[in-house]
Amino acid sequence: MNAKKLLLGLAVGMSVALGAQAAWPEKTITVIVPFPAGGSTDAIARAIGPKITARFGQPWIIDNRPGATGAIGAGMVKRAAPDGYTLMAASIGVYAMNPWLQKRLAYDPAKDFDLLTVAVRAPNVLVASPNVKANTVQELIATLKQNPGKVTFASSGNGSSDHLTAELFWQKTGTSGLHVPYKGGAPAITDLLGGQTDVSFVNINTALPHIKAGKLKVLAVTGERRAAILPKVPTLAESGIQGVDIYSWQAFAAPKGLPKDVKAKLHGAIVAAINEPDIKAKLVEQGFEIVANTPEQFEQFQKLESARWKNVIEVGKITAD
Secondary structure: HHHHHHHHHHOOOOOOHHHOOOOOOOOEEEEEEEHHHHHHHHHHHOOOOHHHHHHHHHOOOEEEOOHHHHHHHHHHHHHHHOOEEEEEEEEEHHHHHHHHHOOOOOOOOOOOOOOOOOOOOEEEEEOOOOOOOOOOOHHHHHHHOOOOOOOOOEOOOOOHHHHHHHHHHHHHHHOEEEEEEEOHHHHHHHHHHHHOOEEEEOOOOOHHHHOOOOOOOEEEOOOOOOOOOOOOOOOOOOOOOOOOOOEEEEEEEEOOOOOHHHHHHHHHHHHHOOOOHHHHHHHHHHOOOOOOOOOHHHHHHHHHHHHHHHHHHHHOOOOOO
């Protein structure tokens, strides 16, 4: 009799557990964005929200937790329950740069997360405040050589892709500038527009409205080829600078240990939302390229990007602590 009761109890327990997984999601899904509102990562996370909500019938809430180039928010995600109700939308710095910059990093991007998908990528653009005299990359290089360590380069934070793109640019051109880090892309571009800083490697979607309005001068794009939305702007390679083909990218992850079915549902929903015709068209118009890869592809990509930026950081002896 006791054996029968035990088996019955196990069967009921398994049924409840399976039912709980099958019912996911039953409440709000919170997406931690470890940067301020208004930047590229924040924009991607918010863009797909209505599609996710429509698919699952539950709210998709963005929680901005900026600080330490994304490390504060990423640490929160690491510590969250792996139940599918807390996700992270973050960029290249969080996944591939911070481990080589911050000695006391509170997370390991290769071990502490279930990687879901790289949603999009986009080249950065080298832009200058209108009060900067240089109108080409070569003119900027000449200015940097005439004024070593004085031309200010704004970035969204120590160790961000725009910061390290500038560092790589200096390495390849034998120049130097003065790095001015901010807590996110939005405040960085605000001061660039106001002339408080001189130049920056900005995410193309963030810079595009200001370029079109004539408020920023664009000197080059960092992609392998010219950007479709800025066809007249040369690449850095065309401008004589080789080896600075850089893309910023935004990706989704969750705390390590997601149930397989929940992980599959989340991946499928995010990829489907990114590829919805209206969302895709809007993102492409802003300069993004759709990636929407698999978790396995993301893992391999993360390893390659991490190794690449480890080299740049070591050569430049760069730290963010």
